[in-house]
Amino acid sequence: MVADKSDSLLNVFNRTQTDTVKANLLIELFKENIYSNPDKALRFAEQGLKISEEADFKKGVAKFLRYHNIYYQSKGDYQKCLDYSKRAKEIYESINDKNGIADSWIDLGLLYWYQSDYTNSTECMQKALKIKEGISDKNGVSICLNNLGNIYGDQKNYLEALKYYKKSLKLFEDLGDEKGISDCLNNISVQFMDMKKNDSALVYATQALTIREKNEDQAGIAESIMSLGILYYKNNQYTKALEYYSKSLSLFEEMGDKNRLAVLYSNIGDLYYKTGHTQEAISALHKGLELAKELGSLYSMEKIYKGISSAYAKAGNFDRFSFYDSLYMKMQDSIFNYENRKKADEISAKYETEKKELQISMQGLELNKQKTVRNYLYGVVALVLLVVIAMIAAFRTKQKANRQLQILNAEIIGQKMEIEFKNDELNKHNEEICTQRDEIEQQKSIIEEKNREVMDSIHYAKRIQQAVLPTRDVIESSVAEFFIFFRPKDIVSGDFYWAARRKNHLLIAAADCTGHGVPGAFMSMLGMSFLNEIVPREDITTSSQVLDELRKLVIESLQQKGVLGEQKDGMDMAFCALDVDTLKLQYAGANNPLMVASPHGMASAPHGAMIPLREIKADKQPIAIFEKMTPFTNHVIQLQKGDSFYIFSDGYADQFGGSCGKKMLKKRFHDYLIQIKDLPMEQQQKLVEEYFDNWRGAHSQIDDVLVIGVRV
Template sequence: MNKYLIILFIAFSTLTNLNAQFADKKIYLVDSLNLKLLYKEDKALIDSVVNQYKKAKHDTVRLSLISTLVEGISDNRVWPKYNEFMFELCNTGLSKIPASQTVVRLFYLDYKNRALNNFGYYNLMQGNIDLALEYYAKSKAILEEINDKAGLAAYYNSVGYIYTNQGSIKKGLDFMHKSLKLKEELGDLPSLATTLTNLGFVYKSQNEHDKALEYFQKSLKIREDLNDKSGIAMCLGHLGSLYFAKNELEKALENYSKAYRISKETSDEFGTAHHLQNLGVFFQRKKNYSQALKYFANCLELRRKINDSEGIAGILFRIGEIQLEMGNISEALTSANESMKMAKKLKYPLEISNTALLLQKIYKKQNKWQEALEMYELHVEMQDSIMNEETQKIVIKQQMQYTYEKEKLADSLEFANKEAIKDLEIKENQAKIQKQKAELEREAIQKKALYGGIILLALLVSAILIAFRNKKRDNEIISKQKDEVEAKKKLLEEKNKEVFDSINYAKRIQQALLQAEEHVSSKFPPHFILFKPKDIVSGDFYWSAEKNNHLFIAVVDCTGHGVPGAFMSMLGISFLNDIVSTNILLHPSEILDKLRDRVIKELNQTGKGGDSKDGMDISLLRFDTLTKKIEWAGANNPLYIVKGEKLKVKSEKLKVNSEELKVKSLSSYKVDVILDSPSVIPNECEESNIQLYELKGDKMPIGFHENIVPFTNHSIEVNDSDKLYIFSDGFADQFGGEHGKKYKYKALKELLLQNYQIPMQEQKEIFLQAFENWKGSLEQVDDVCLIGLSIE
């Protein structure tokens, strides 16, 4: 009775507190977010990203933030909600973007593809294979639309793996070979190694050991060249399994042990679990059952921790096998039944077949001939699904039926004796049941008489029970949350590592777009490039190009830094390359005019409220390699020239409504030489005619501006030994020094004048050291890019 009252109180208390558990969608963006069940780290990440999301002014930035949230949340109950929200944002954005804005449209399609892949991955992990394949098919349609060959290669590999696990071997191999062909075309070595491994695994499952060995060894060679420790461990594990199948046990143990050590060192829980299972199977073959069960128990714990349904099914099967071999029939049946349940949910015929054969052996030990026969038939059916040999299936079933009939006849006498004993036991049990039934009826009458008193007593203590229940529930929640925080801490660290790995991959893409300094060095006069991003990726970038004996070089400062700035920088590099390659030889001012037009068009800037304010500041030089003449134009950013003669500059006049604008664009600066500076040669410092000239850029950005006019082009006469410097504002804006103030442009000019005479690469080291000394222990506030050129 007390049990029923407690259940009633729990239900009542749950109803009264239900509304307080779920977060407000207006704040957290998604429905049914249970704050009480959130992991501490997940809630901190959600609060931070949602706050940034509400401050963001551009839809593309908001979408990137939600994607970061999806990748960073560890709780499988929470991140799918934000993935659904990301998918809706993509659809809404695509419905608003005109077809002409191809760059922004590709951005939304890329994130929609990520959302679909996430849906597919989630359903695959939950065992919803058909639904996962539907999402992957929708993802494929987008990849074909945007001609993303790398994405298509990944799609074919993933779906091929699913089909082979479902028993569609030919279909799975076709998909994997399509993936292999695309990856070879792209030169994508990490992905190529993954597909080679998958192909080796499939051929191994079909007992084509020579082909499997060939693919595993090719994959291992690539992994070793890339120093991919996780991939090396995986390949070693597969090689160990292959040698195990060939009964080369010493080689198998050597590869298994190496694979386990590497996975353990790299904190790869999935790989560690896999290699623990392999070691357990090895000791099972050696009949060392205690050692095998030890490895299997550790493996099962890891499999459950990472929610690996397929792995859990496999390890339960192995534990059932050992329990059967040890004669622990009841324990073997429990493990095998749980393994079969998961294998059927996954729809994996190989696992179903193996587990059915194990259950057949268990039922045979229990003399349950009908159940054993059913399991053997299921085993044959699944084998047929894999091997597709209908006639072989019929023969095996006939042989199996004949074998069972012989065994039943051989044991018939013993069976009859057992049945006679069972009849006596049944009669004794029936008598006991009748006696127990009478006792239960008497107890029921006594209980009815006590119900009234119990109900009154329950009403008196109900308040105490409710308070006790609430306190106990709170303590359990706190204890559970503490355990979950500890258990999930490592998973969160891995998720964070994946996010940073993604940003590092974006860095490699940005670095691929930036020309290496060595490449620039082969074309330009002596120079240096000081490039120091604030974050992993940069909003500043440098750019160079060559056309018709003319060299172009620029320093560009995009709005923001980090990921948003990097996105703008990649657009800028693409636009500049396109403008120079598709037009006749342009003056720097003409290039800036065209670049501004492209940015306004692609970012849909109209000057209305709510529009993107993204843009760029730039300083752009054009150098004639034959005449050594310089042309320059700038948007907000200047050009510094250090020389000993008066600077001669011819500047086009800006005109608005046929009236010339008077713009002071040239100023000079001179500093007393510091003779005790270690970076200056005293005898050369006595020249008092050396000056730094500042040619100022037009006061408008590359982007929408209230007064859009053509940029000014400047023709500059330079001589040998003149020094030119272009840069972003990151150096001068850095806080530091004794009082934590900005470095400022005056100090930068003094630094340039003090060191202009020394070789360019030595200048770079001095300027970098000066920046680091000024910054000290303070955080870098912005990206830094500074380029110096020496005319010779």
């Protein structure tokens, strides 16, 4: 259809002899081809610019300069875009074309917006809005309002953004402009997404897509499909989100829109990371990074660097994690410096303006001053003569007073010499004190620097530890409800949780390593690494075998021999394997027990009395070298739908607090679980945290705390 219309326009173009008619035909040819064949559209714009310049058709020249801007926007060459837009604005100003001037301000505002320069973007758009209102251009006013909504939305000022969008939507509806209406609806959808109101966002996004499909607006359709992909992602519908991302990716690739492609690759990378496809995430994020670099978009680069570093950490490639994490930190600094530089330039410009105004003001004051001096000159001369006479009389009086002052000065000099002698002694003492103070300050600086280096290393370790902990998605896809209450005592933790999916089994563990803080964190990294190594093995079929193999690897890696005085490093653990089809639960424990609850009560043992919460005891041995090591016991419990189980470390029950400052102990924790076991898991987590904090009161936390609850 586009080809047919282009052919018709070209036939008319080849027959006409009038330059202005040719220029107008080239404008229509550009519009027909800019999205379907951008390079062909550029050739029409270049030809139109040449014809307009030769015919001195200034309005045409400005129009084709703006079309060059549109083409280079899709290529991400913002410097060329700025040059063309500024040249177009100068031509419009020379012919006093107010509408053209306003359109050029809009073009500049959009270019600054694409580069996250919100100050200049807002200023340009406000200038355009003022002109459009002055010439009663309702369509132009609504475009400006819509663009201002975009700018405020990017700065997370959602209420201000929605205010502008609704004003713009009302004007577009009055005008019957369906493209403008669909743009506004899509933008409102994006704001509701950012405000986490996904239901409202879906309604507006669907309305926008319907209008755009009706009008065959290819760019708008691609935009709406991408928005729906983001919505499905936020609703955890990852398969559908990837489907919509892929559709919009194809459309934007056809159009050559690098801005949207950079955003899409970043979104696809986040989706793959979230769903555990780490290598695919890294590949997509690198594609997005190349485009963001080409576009010079600092904020996109910052977001992608963070995503890549997290993906490499999850993949266990800590060298690449460190490299991209440092780039992420540097990019944050670059954005901070860029914004400060921009503020400094604004202050400098304001200073220069005020300086010039002051100079003009001073010149006027200087002229007035000359008149005043001439008028009062003679009076001043007369006054001087009177003063000279008075001074002669005063001189004689002063000579007498000076003789008296000389006597007083001699006494003062004597007192001064005595004071100076005492000051010299005080200065010597002061120098000794300053020397000692400088030494103390130097030692303090050395200690502070060492402490800062240590804390930086610990915070870096925290980022690594958090990156390798499992995501919630693994558990969410397998069970009805769950919660994880995880509170390290220090920056890094000796407790850790681990989860994985193996065929139809959900595997989940709660572990407590020897010590807490940095030593415990090292052991936790070792434990997670070994679990990732053991679980995929085909010869491992029970929970107890996992703990047996884990103990063997810990002993080997720490070179434990069982000799007297040897450090007893290791870990306690509760390990569960849930068959999600049959709800059969396998459990093995190293000092950490399992609690099982049912809405209808649990048998205390096979064929035993019914109790509200059943404890399956762990083997009294750690995952480490031990005096008497036996194979771990594999317990099998048949759960019913709605049953819950709990695994935890000893940090919760060992906490000191209460009115007497004593330990909580396992029984009190056990009784509290009985009270809350039938509540929704989300509410249980909140209550478990509150109960712990209320018990602890003003006491310090003594250990890492980990509690996991799962409802099948």
